[in-house]
Amino acid sequence: MRRILIANRGEIAVRVARACFDAGLESVVSVSAADRDGLAALVADRAVTIGPPPAIESYLSIDRVLAAAKAADCDALHPGYGFLSERPELAEACEEEGIVFVGPPAAVMRRAGDKMSARAVAAENGIPTGAGSDGLESLEQAVEAAERTGYPLMLKASAGGGGRGMAIVNEASDLEQRFHSARSEAQQAFGDGRVYLERYVGRARHVEVQVLADTHGNVIHLGERDCSCQRRYQKLVEEAPAAGLDAALAEGIRNAAVELARALSYVGAGTVEFLVDTERGDFTFLEVNARVQVEHPVSEAVTGVDIVGEQLRIAAGERLSIEQDEVRIEGHAVECRINAEDPRNGFLPSPGTVTRWAPPNASRIRVDSHVQPGYEVSPYYDSLLAKVIAWGPDRAAALQLMRRGLDRFKVEGVRTTVPLLADIVAAPAFAAAPVTTRWLETEFLEEWNARPTEG
Amino acid sequence: MRRILIANRGEIAVRVARACFDAGLESVVSVSAADRDGLAALVADRAVTIGPPPAIESYLSIDRVLAAAKAADCDALHPGYGFLSERPELAEACEEEGIVFVGPPAAVMRRAGDKMSARAVAAENGIPTGAGSDGLESLEQAVEAAERTGYPLMLKASAGGGGRGMAIVNEASDLEQRFHSARSEAQQAFGDGRVYLERYVGRARHVEVQVLADTHGNVIHLGERDCSCQRRYQKLVEEAPAAGLDAALAEGIRNAAVELARALSYVGAGTVEFLVDTERGDFTFLEVNARVQVEHPVSEAVTGVDIVGEQLRIAAGERLSIEQDEVRIEGHAVECRINAEDPRNGFLPSPGTVTRWAPPNASRIRVDSHVQPGYEVSPYYDSLLAKVIAWGPDRAAALQLMRRGLDRFKVEGVRTTVPLLADIVAAPAFAAAPVTTRWLETEFLEEWNARPTEG
Amino acid sequence: MPLSSQEIKEILAILEESGWDEARLTIDDVVLAVSRNGGLGLEPSASPPAPPAPLSQAPSPVTAGPPPPAAPTDAAGHQVSAPSVGVFWRAPEPGAAPFVDVGDTVEAGQTLCIVEVMKLMQHVAADVAGRITAIHVQNAEHVEFGTPLFSIEPV
């Protein structure tokens, strides 16, 4: 490997370019016309403009991304997260063109990425998948599975993610309507109308395990992250490790993730997501994310392992730089996602020009971002401006540092989630106990929206 | 200590604000109207505009800086480097106002800062000061001292620095003219016409030792730096440790620095500068810099000690966080000073607006800067835009990393020293051997200026 | 739209007769800015970095494929730019005659070249009628989105 095409934009493109520099590799970023002058284009060794701003004609075009790789004579391709990162077709096309894909092989990605096939592999390996169903072909199958599972239950799209095609069904009388709408939503969103159902856990935590697997059969985990602080299935705050998790339970989750990765013959960096039922104290497997994740820096902060660097090593056919028994989880890390959204106004995206930009400047705070003063928040892409990661010797210290950092984060020109996040990490309920996936929406935000606004 | 006034601007103001944040202290930066919207004003907790852009009515005004400290209710003041940082009057005024001065007490600053008194203390403590003279009152004294010392010799201003009031005298017939012009230059520059002379070392290295001294009598050093790569006595590239220095010689220099600091009852962070005669393999004391220095990050990079953080601890009356036997020098660090100057055109300052700004983004490269896109390089202040610090396991690795980083440093809108620095760190002569203080001007630049320019 | 074109004309006339060197009038979304004696910086420079390559500011071309080619009119005449990253082919197949040559007259809608994106052949058509005055890229060269391909002198 000599030269990597970074087929992404924003902060992750900057992050991957940094990892390439660290590894002594050249980097080329494929950009849309909207990002031609962006920070990713500046920090990479070269930028290739592949199309106009709309993602469908740029970041989502496998052909154009590959054409850029060939035009710039790249021998490898890093897809980042989102966009094409979990499209087995890209991995396949790379293989055909003799370009190393930094991620799992297409076949592994298919097995891991399809929720039902991943659940089946998990179940075969004795990993709890929750009382659930196989793919539901008809309302009759759904009724039967629902009776077996019991209410409340949750419908999910087999091909899906991000909350689309998902529905909570509280009682039998709701099932028919919810089943049909989930199917059509899944069909629309993913071109695949298959849905399945599982027990709905009211007081749940979202806990996920970072795994790394090389081509020599080494599979390790870097501990788990808690991403329960969500709004509409979008993560706002992530942490490592998961606070207050029973040690045996944490160990069980970590081991399950490694076992599943082995069973899937996984290669690369990946995340195994679990739902932890805080009332019963058990966990069920949710899905595998076959790519680097937005929240990977919290795991880096507590382990010192450079996850993107390991991705490059794995892709180059090298061994992982660290073995499981060398992995130490030290202290606690919290990440906040700074979005150009107005949390006081239904999280409406806030496009515009960033006129001032001064993220916190501190030894124990890391800021991953592609934003500089003058940056145009484009309506074409998601609204993530920066990730702020604070590390402390314990959770209280990390949260306090994050609060101090966010209080000093100066952004002008667009509205952001900074004030909301500052209030979340300072909330007594958030500090006192691990929150569940519904805390933010059903408890915190209702109270927060009622607070008088300043300025 | 609760709230620090940062009486400076530019990258060091940003650096001190970071250290304040790390220490849990509030920071207020006193700014001129030119810097009201600068990064230092944004990263500090507050900015107080003290005067118009000219430094004499802002950064050089003790009264205004103190008035800002009082207006913002600060209980301590950090002077940075340059400007008022070595003015005993400021330390005194702080004392009178009950404000903790982050630096040595006025009396110590006077003793350490006056070159002749510092030389006298050094000589008393058996530290070589070179064959030199006391303050020269008349031409007769100068002739006598010159005969005792031998030619070539160097005249220096007692109160001076930065090359003003300095002159090389090659033979007796030049002495009279050089003596008078050095005196009048010193008088003009420092309001103090005293000069002294010392043996002139043709093949010399500038080696300096970072010391830290607390109020409990602990004095340690963080090893030495080599700052021989100079042009007109201005440092361009600095390194830690000093490469290729005989171990016993290095040990002698480090110990001399600590002894001198003890003898001066020094308190705070300081630097003891030495001249190393590479032909004779010995060293002589030059002067003490009673403040944090521009090049402090290279010492931080190889020791892991936060020098500005230690300054704050010392000022708060705490003990140093580290003892001498815990200090480890690991690997090698290089710093390049990025100035808004045109090295192809006599290093003419290049004011203007920085339209693009993308410093290298790498794990082992640190960038200290106050610049963002849109920054106006003001004609009122010095032209330092950024310091780039590269760390490697050895000198070759650090230089190579620096070269790669500088090659990817993208600046537009003003001319900078980046291309020159990239060529310096890649020069075989620079990589092969430690250079002397005259290498850059008399060897490298002559050849470099003759190279055809690109773009 | 708070001002009629008639009103704008009248305002312009008044401004022109006046002694001002610069004027800027903003009404809701309407911005009217005029200056004489050289552009003085009335217009706020939008954001620090200026785009290095011209971006589309021409009327939407009717003939191009899905991605509209950037087609600014500059000193070199009207330009047709690459609609995508890819490889530039002047002829429909190897060995065939090129679609067009410098000096040729073309109709709007006439194919000028192919930009190949991973075996996908995108025909790039002229969006104005005119005479080809320059071909900026060599056959088989890689191009990016927005790379100027042809200059056309409209007729």
Added chain:
Amino acid sequence: MPLSSQEIKEILAILEESGWDEARLTIDDVVLAVSRNGGLGLEPSASPPAPPAPLSQAPSPVTAGPPPPAAPTDAAGHQVSAPSVGVFWRAPEPGAAPFVDVGDTVEAGQTLCIVEVMKLMQHVAADVAGRITAIHVQNAEHVEFGTPLFSIEPV
């Protein structure tokens, strides 16, 4: 739309007969800005951060001390600003009558207040003759360089 084109014309004519080199008129969403003899800084500053306090663009004051007071002319009339960080004193000494009060008429050069910088008393003088229409800072308050102190309606 608060202004008709007829009204704009009238305003332009009035402005033109006036002696100003620059003018900027904002009414709700309508902004009208004109200048002659070269655009000074009429347009919102090109670079991202806009200064939070008004900066000098007035003719150099002849009466002020070493640091020129910022004295822009705005809707509130002519302004006299602090020449330095310091403490604002309305009277020559504690208990004495203030130098000036709202409504007073002042001559150019007349002392308006003292800004004390660490025992150094800087007398701040009016740079135009006129009537004091506002005093923006309380006695004994801390001020910064550029803090507006007085508004004066020139006579």
